[in-house]
Amino acid sequence: MGVAIDWAAGGRGAADYGAPRHLLLSGGTMATILFVSRFGGRFLANCAVLIGMVAGFLAAIPTGLVDFGTAIASPPLRLVTPFHFGPPIFDPAAIASMVVVVLVTLVESSGMLTMLGQLVERPVDQRALTRGLRADCLGAVIGGLFNSFPYTSYA
Structure with missing residues (x-):
């Protein structure tokens, strides 16, 4: 929570830490997420965090908090x-x-693999589960090798 609050206030050590524009932007982003979660349909509610992030990013552009210099x-x-x-x-x-x-x-992953086996009417035995879990472990290694998060079969 401490990290999230620091980011919402503008980032630890920022000259304008706690400035109203940072707090309004983070509050608006959170309000968007909560609004979409509550009043959006099933699909939109599942995408509420993504929608909130996009809305917060778009709202940050006119306030000067977005710098495209490095990307350009x-x-x-x-x-x-x-x-x-x-x-x-x-x-x-x-x-x-x-x-x-x-x-x-x-x-x-074990739960997901077992559930998928039941859905397709092909029960997952010990051998298939072992292969699936090995694939998940390999995904974790590959993710670390390439500076990313672990890749999992259920993700």
């Missing part, structure tokens, strides 16, 4: 560089927390 100066196409932010650091605390995240992901 960048090449239109660039290849992803593996380990762009440096080589992996093997910190035991980070590894322990990520093992918990991967375990949660594997539980979610």
